[in-house]
Every structure is written in structure tokens, then in C-alpha cells.
Amino acid sequence: MILEVDNLELSFDNKKILRGIYIKAEKGKVTGILGRNGCGKTSLLRIIFGNLNPKYKNIRKDGKYQKKNLYLSHDIAYLPQHRLLPDTIKLKSVFQLFDANWVEFSTLFDAFKNYTNIYPDALSSGELRIVETYLILSSNKKIILLDEPFSYIAPIYIEKFKALIQERKKNSVIIITDHFYRDILEISDCIYFLKNGYSKEIKSKQDLKEEGYINLDSNN
Template identity: 60%
Template sequence: MKIEIDSVELNFDDKKILYGVYLKAETGKVTGVLGRNGCGKTCLLRILFGDLKPKYKNVRIDEKYLKTNLFKTGKVAYLPQHQLLPNNISLKKVFHLFLSDWKIFTSIFESFKIHENSRTNEISSGELRVIETYLILNSGKEIILLDEPFSFIAPLYIEKFKTIIQEKKNKSAVLITDHFYREILDVSDTIYLIKNGSSKLIQSRQDLENEGYISFNSLQK
């Protein structure tokens, strides 16, 4: 499957946020989106998902124009930047609702075994983010949108998720954005940079330096 979005026009009052964006994600590849705070990364994912209405957009799946919102197609799972799961719901129920196996999850994330009988408000925000990210990646949907999955979680979990993402891309088009640009570079097959309302295809770390997104010193680390 291939999904594309272009011709996006998004304004907040008199401020143009997005107006020259093209982005493509496809099965078998991870597509990363980078950009500074406020550049419109989250807005772009929400527009693609369908819960934010821009002035104009053009979304295509396998070259065919999508006439409805993507979330209505049943083809997409979306991890938003904010908390996904409600407070005070048992983790057992959450995994049941998402058709996921707790034992398989804890075989990967062993430290969570102690939370088998916990509720969402009884674990840390970082632990909750791990569970939310796992459930979205394990949803079986053809399109997976991840907004900052690496933020606020431990480095060990980040490495585990990078492995899971590489496995899931074989059956899903994965689109991911995060401030952890090194992780995005590591996990992505294709990368776009959002700058001044437009998108640019990034070929290397040097491109990011040339665009002023990262410094020369950061390239050396």
C-alpha cells in the first residue's frame, strides 16, 4: 500500500502553518518526519488521519483520491502526541479491547509483568506511553501513524521499539515523527524535513545540517 498527501493548506488565523507539503509512506518502509517545534508535524499527521480539517488537502491511497477521512476507512492506527488511553481503566481490559496478548507484550517488556493487575492511572506516564505505542504498532492496521513515540520513555524501550517498527513495516506503511532525530534517522527508510511550511526529502545527515536543523557538532557525536 502507498499513501500520499500533498497540496495541504493549513492556516491558524493569519499564520500559514503548512502550504507546500508532499509526503509519501508505503508498505515495507518507515517514513520519518522531522522539524522544529511548531513547524506543523503533528498537524500534518492529524490532517492525514482526518481529525484536523485544513483549508485544502489531497490524500491518495494507491493513486486513488481518498474522498473520506482516513480514520473512517479502518486502515489506520494513530498514536497521538497526547495520552491515548483513558484514566482508571485496567490494563487487562485495554489489551482485550486492542486484541493484544499481555503475555506476548511482557515477554518483550519484562519489567511490566508486575503491572498485570494495574490500571492506567497506577503506572508512570512513561510506562503508559510504552503500552500505547506497543498497542498501536500491534494493531495490524495497514497504515500506522506515530507522533513522538520515543519521547518520555527509557532508552532501553526505545531500542526495543526500533526493532518492533522494523518488523511491522513489512506489513504496514509506518509514518513516524519525533524530536529524537537520531532515532528517526536510524529507523527510517525515507525522511522528510518540515520547514517554513514545506517538506523536503532528506538524503543524509549532511542535508539536515545544510538546512540548519542540526549543527556540525551534533553530527560528530
Template identity: 60%
Template sequence: MILEIDNIELSFNNKKILRGVYVKAESGKVTGILGRNGAGKTSLLNILFGSLKPKYKSIRIDGKFIKTPLFKSNQVAYLPQHRLLSKSIKIYSCFKLFNVDWETFIETFVHFKPLKNHSTSELSGGERRLLETYLILNTDKNTILLDEPFSNLAPLYVSKIKEIIQKRKNHKIILLTDHYYDEIVSLSDELYFLKNGCSKLIDNIQDLEDEGYLPTNFQQK
């Protein structure tokens, strides 16, 4: 399965945010998007999901033009930057809501076992983000959009989430962005860089160093 987005034109207050963007993501690969603050990474994911309407866009799945917002297809799951889960919902109820297995989760994240009947408001910011990311990755949707999945996560949790992403990519399209650029670089099979409203396919780390985005002699994990 191949997802493509291009011919995007998006402006806010007469300032062009996106123009001439092309991104291709496909199952079997993790596709990462990097760019400085304000480059339009979150806007691009919102356009893909269908919650933000640009002036122009072209979205295709396996070459077929998609006219309706992707979220209406019930085939896409989106982790936004902002809080996803209600403060009042019980943790176990989240698993029922997303139709994700609780027992499998606590096999990997044992720390959560005694928290089953707690509300998400009792979690730390990192714990909540871990929970949200795990639920999105384990839905039955075939397209996964992740915006800042590693935000506030402890290093051990980052490693475990990256392992899950690597497993899930075999059967899903996974498109993600994060300000933890080293995690995106190490995880992505395809990498795009947004600058001045346009996208550039990154062939190697030197490209990002030449753009002044990564420090010289950046060591990839």
C-alpha cells in the first residue's frame, strides 16, 4: 500500500506554510518528516488526516485519488501533538475503546499493571504519551500518523516504542515526526525534510548537515 500527498498549498494570515510538498509513505517502511519549528510538519499530518483543509491538495492511495478526508475512511489513526485521551477515562477503558489487548500491553510495560483502574489524569505526561502512542500503533487501522510520539518518554520507553513501530511497519503505513530528530533519523527508512514550504527527500545524513539542521559529524544511532 502506497500513500502519496502532493500539490499542497496552505497559508495562514497570508503567509504560505506549505507549497510544493511531496511525500510518499508505504507499508513496509517507516517514513519520517523533519523540519524546524514552524516548517509545517504538524499541518501536513493534519491535512493528511483530514482535520485541516488547505487551498489545494492531492492525496492518493495506490495511485487512486482520495477526495474525502482520510479519517472518514476509518482506516487511519492519528496521534496528535496535544492530549489524545480524556482526563477522566480509566486506563483499562482506553484499551476497550481502541480494541487493544491489555494483557499484551502489560507484558511489555509491567509498570502499568497496578494502574489498570486509574484514570489517565493520574499518569505523568510521559506515561500518558506512552499509553496514547501504544494504543494508536496497535489499532486495526492500516495508516498510522504520529506527531511527537517520543515527547517526555523515558529512554527505555523510547526503545520499546521504536521496537513496536518496527514490527507494525510490515503491515501498516507509518508516518511520523518528532523534535527528537536522532530518533526519527535512526528509525526511518525514508526521510523528508521540510523547508520554506517545500519537501526534500533525504538520501543521507550529509544532506541534513548541509541544510544546517544536524550538527556536523552527527553520529547516527
């Protein structure tokens, strides 16, 4: 599958957030989105998912224009920045609801083995993010959107998720954004940088330096 997004126009309080975006993401590849806070990364993912409606948009799957919001097709999963799980359901039941394998999860993240009857509100921010990210990646959807999945997560777990993402991309279009740009650079097959409402494909760290995003003279 090839997913393309262009001709977006989104404004908040008469300020244009997105206006010259083109993103191409494919099954078998991880597409990374970078940019400073407020550049529209989250808005872009929400538009793709379908819970944010811009003034204009053109979203295509395999060249076919999508009239309906993608979440209505049930082919897409979205990890938002905000909390995903309610406090009122135990983790064991959450995994059943998502049709995810608890044994596989607790084997990969063995610190959770005794957490089956724990409620989400008993977890730390990092623990909760691990659970939510795993559930979205295990959804087997054709399109997976990950908005800052590495936030609050220890480096050892970030590495485990990188390996899991590389496995999942074989069957899914994966679009990921995070402020840990080194991780995005490492895991992505294709990267876009958002600035002033526009997107630019990034080929190297030098491109990011030229955009003023990183300073290569400071061990970045």
C-alpha cells in the first residue's frame, strides 16, 4: 500500500499551520516526521486518521482519493500524545479488548509479568506509554500512526520498540513522529521535515542543520 497526503490547508485562529504538505508513506517502510513544537506534526497525523478536518485535504491510498475519514475504514490505528486507555479496566481486559497477546507482551517487557490485574492509573507515565504503544503496534492495521511513542520511556525499551516497528513495517504503513530526532533518523526509511506549514524530504543530518533544526558542531 502507498499512502499519499497533499493539498492540506489547516488554520487555527487565522494562523495557517499546514499549507504545503506532501507526504508519501509505503508498506515496508517507516516514514518519520520531524519539526519543532507547533509545526503541525500532531495535526498532520490527526488529519490522516480523520479526527481533525482541515479546510482542504487530499488523502490517497494506492492512488485512490479517500472521501471518507480513514478511521471509518478500520484499517488504521493511531497512538495520540494524550492518554489512550481509561482507568476503569484492568490491563488483562484491555489486551483482550485490543485482541493483543499478553504473554508475548510480558515476555518482551518482563517487568509487566505481574501486572495483569493492574489498572492503568496505577502505572507510571512511562509504563502506560509502553502498554499503549505496544497495543497500537499489535493491532495489525494496514496504517499505523505513532505520535511521540518514545516519550517517558527508558532507552532499553525504546530499542525494543524500534525492533518491533521494523518487524511491523513488513505488513503496514508506519508514520512516526517524536522529539527524539536521533531515534527517528535511525529507524526511518524516509523522513519529512515540517516548517512554516510546508514539508521537505530529508536525506541527511546536514539537511536538518540547514533547516536550523540541529547543530552538528555540538555532537548532535
